[in-house]
Amino acid sequence: MNKRYLLGGLLGVVAAGLLSAAVPSDAVLKKVRQYRQHHEHDLLTEYQQLLSVPSVAADSAGLRRTATTIADMMRKRGIANVQLLRANTAGVPPAVYGEVKVPGATRTLVFYAHYDGQPVNPAQWAPGLSPFKPSLASGSLANGGQLLPMPPAGTPFNPEWRLYARGSSDDKAGVMTIITGYQALAQSGVKPTVNLKFFFEGEEERGSPHLAELLRQHRDVLKSDLWIICDGPVHQSGRKQVVFGARGDVNLGITVYGPKRPLHSGHYGNWAPSPALALAQLLGSMKDSTGRVTVAGFYDDVVPLTATEQEALRRIPAVDEDLRRELGFARPDGQGKSLVELINQPSLNINGMRSANVGAQAANVIPTMAEAVLDLRLVLGNDYQRQVEKVVRHIQRQGFFVTRAEPTDAERAQHPRIAKVTLETGYNAQRTPMDLPVARSVINAVQSTVTQPVVLLPTSGGSLPLYVFKQELGTTTLTVPVANYDNNQHAENENIRLGNLWEGIETMAAVMTMK
8 A cells, every 4th residue: 555644644643632752662572573483373273273263153062172172272261261151042152251360450451352253155266176175375466466385384474475264354353463462472481461352252153142141141250441442443544543433224124016926028928017127116215326315214213423533534645546446446436535534434335135046047937036135334423223114114115115034925915015124133333432541551552562653543444243242331441453454354255464464463562551
């Protein structure tokens, strides 16, 4: 990325009064770095073993294995009171918990990451890759990187090399950097300045449906002054960032119906209604040509950014043009607004569409149904159930009878357009004020690990269930991500740049020794 923004960004952040002198000493950072450099092969081998355990939401056995694997890794590092926190609801993946009590410490931080990952389709991964067989590459495969064998012990790893596997960035990287940050301190004889607690969740990719239950049930164990959330990528410029909030999220399924059996398109075309066309028209009515959502009231509940948050946005390096060229499209949506402005607005995205077959499997048919999944991202002020109802009312205004179940024969006979709407568990957005003293301590700690200015982001584009921590524990959250921005999270060929993994260890250690 273009570095011409760095000096201006640094001056702007200092002028905003959000940074002061670096906190942890250079000696601490040097010790942590030296520890990592001397143990890179062992650490990467251990990380590959963790990534080899399947941990997608539908694999309950894999999630249990992952939880016990992480617990063993924590015990090996000398973390105390390691246990699996369970919900009363049967079948819920446990949260992995541990703690380190520091004599004389007056503050307690909980470090959070999640160990579950998105579903995988191995056929979509690049040749030579398998989602749960970690593979090393000389760089991004999308940019000409090549697969590599593991180098002999003692050979330094190039920080530009990448490790490919599901969960490598989202979010086992969070787990690994957190517990290894503590390990590097402990093995280097450095005492944290705060009490440490660790909480690794197993349901984040499903929307954390039982997180509130877990927090309520273990409220006394989880008392703290701050939660540090390690999830998501660093800024697209490559700079580290501290994120003060996250958008909420809810997924909405829509199924539109046609004839009860598939029909020959020659014999019945122009007569039998096409569900694919009806769905395309419906989805097309939800946004205008600039990408603005046309659902009535979609933006009405938004809580505006404060003056401090608006100033922070202005200080963030401009990367839009670089990203647009990298990603290969001519004009972004958003009516001229920047990416960081747009992620502070609610969004409506089509995650996927399906109706009959295409390509070699295409047939001359009018299908029986067409399906789509919508992803609604929420900002502060939105309520996910209220936002869904706005979309449902929009569907009804387009002439559809909306049902939550399969339509009956009587409903088919009565209504020319039918849409079944299914709703997954969602959660709302959360945003922490940028001027809290504890936030300044975290910013200073992260800044102490780099010479480039840290990006301060009011709200991340992705989603985390941060509002649950506030709702159930009354606690403050800050997100400190570590993964590279081009990590392909949630998609095929997910990867972590090794330099980000190593720098993440330093970041977590710095926060653990913050003043």
